[in-house]
Amino acid sequence: MTRSIISLNSGSSSIKFGLYHLEEQGPVHVAGGKLEGIGTAPRIRIHSDTGEILLEKSWGEGTKDGGAGLTHEPLLSELYDWAHDHLQDHAIVAVGHRVVHGGGRYWAPRLIDEALVAELDTFSPLAPLHQPHNLAAIREIARKAPHLVQVACFDTGFHHAMPGVATRLPLPRAYAARGMRRYGFHGLSYEYVSARLATLDPALAQGRVIVAHLGNGASLCAMRGGASVDTTMGFTALDGLIMGTRTGMLDPGAVIHLQLQEGLSAHEVESMLYRRSGLLGLSELSSDMRSLHASDDPRAAEAIESFVWTAARQMGALMVSLEGLDGLVFTAGIGENDPVIRAAICARLAWTGLVLDEAANAANAPVISSPESRVIVRVIPTDEERQIALHTFSLTQPFMDAAKGDS
Structure with missing residues (x-):
């Protein structure tokens, strides 16, 4: 059987x-x-x-x-x-x-x-x-x-070995002992994409790469030699990029203001930041990028512009962690299927020597950078379910083999 x-x-x-x-x-x-x-x-x-x-x-x-x-x-x-x-x-x-x-x-x-x-x-x-x-x-x-x-x-596992400077929060040190640190998320996706990149382009995988997991939840991961050295999500999956309904990076003073001046409770603020912000909050229309593309409402255009600006801005920050950039990989729903967003982000990174191949990008090709580009840009579909299956197989195989031997 x-x-x-x-x-x-x-x-x-x-x-x-x-x-x-x-x-x-x-x-x-x-x-x-x-x-x-x-x-x-x-x-x-x-x-x-x-x-x-x-x-x-x-x-x-x-x-x-x-x-x-x-x-x-x-x-x-x-x-x-x-x-x-x-x-x-x-x-x-x-x-x-x-x-x-x-x-x-x-x-x-x-x-x-x-x-x-x-x-x-x-x-x-x-x-x-x-x-x-x-x-x-x-x-x-x-x-x-x-x-x-x-x-x-x-999902936090892929980032556990990030250097201390990337995990420390600037809070009194007593809170670190209680588990307050930058953890990072989307780790199963990044682990899968890292392994796929090592197969597709071993030389690039050993270099300085930013992987952009762009979907309803969105984050970036800076990798060197296939390992995470920095990422945009931090203590929670609320940090970093603008997402479908989540704020991403936000001045903590805004949270204090919402509670002290606007009179919102902690639970009301939590609900707003996680469920009613991001693309949905900015557009007041939808959290789905496809719906925003289809809309002629100026609020939809503003939400898309903010998403692109934030992604490119934080890619710039991760380049500091990497001390340069050799490759950029797009993955997840938006990253794999939205050439408009990819093109807009890459346009803001032209100063790095990144040159996009417009036809390859429109076709969602595996490599979407031009041959003369100093930065290689790839599209790699993620598969978190397969990564889970690989881990499950690896961890349970000894027990299964023993059971077969006993039968």
């Missing part, structure tokens, strides 16, 4: 997932998809590795709330049932999870037990949009299939 593992990437309103068969060479993707619209109008689409649609479904059609009352747990349960029943000749043996925050103790993937889940729950205030949903997925799988091995893969 074929053994399989599931990768789960649970967000605030969506769950991305992959189903992998375990072969001698490692996990092989056979199906995947996305469950989105959780909390509003849930829908799921699953496709095979060859592109065949295996399942397409919406919940709540014709019901009073349109499916808005469905939470992560029942939807995840149905997803697991589909995976379990999809093939008759395979057995799910492990589930790997993206866990956004590992705190100061956890960076390498770990087998999950109740004690670990309880400790990870204490980090939820540091990642309120993600950590509770990551842990909800773990708990639901444990309830649904308590026999399964589960593995936590930490």
Whole structure:
């Protein structure tokens, strides 16, 4: 019987997932998809590795709330049932999870037990949009299939070895002992892209590279020799670039002003900074870059301009950490699919000697810089689910081999 593992990437309103068969060479993707619209109008689409649609479904059609009352747990349960029943000749043996925050103790993937889940729950205030949903997925799988091995893969892990100057916060030192430091996020994405770059362009991978993970959540990572030396997200995933609904970098005095002068509570400020700011707050229209491109409202143009300006500005700061720049890699939803945003960012970096190939950029080609460009610019699709699968396979393989030997 074929053994399989599931990768789960649970967000605030969506769950991305992959189903992998375990072969001698490692996990092989056979199906995947996305469950989105959780909390509003849930829908799921699953496709095979060859592109065949295996399942397409919406919940709540014709019901009073349109499916808005469905939470992560029942939807995840149905997803697991589909995976379990999809093939008759395979057995799910492990589930790997993206866990956004590992705190100061956890960076390498770990087998999950109740004690670990309880400790990870204490980090939820540091990642309120993600950590509770990551842990909800773990708990639901444990309830649904308590026999399964589960593995936590930490988004903060890739950045854990950044130099101290990149992790220290300028607060009284006592707070550092309580875990207040710059952690960095999107680590599973950066880890995957770093490995892909090493395969595609080994010489560039050894150099000074900025990877731009641009999506609804957005950040930058400065890499030297494939390792993180600096990143734009810090103590929380709220810092850095303007995002779909998150502010990115913000003068802390503005937070104080909102509380003392505008009369907002701490919870109201938190909700605003995480859920009602960023592209949505600037445009008052949408958090989706595609909708902003399609709009002729001047507020949409201003939001896009701010997004580009902030990204280019913070790329300039990361060049200081790298002491130069050899390559720029775009990844994630906007980074992989939006030539307009890529072109606008690269135009602001022309002073570095970066020259864009406009035709290659319009075609989303793997290399979008011109041959004469001093900075190589690439587009590399990220695959966090595969990175989770690789970690899960690596961590659980010894147990699986032992079980095979006993059988």
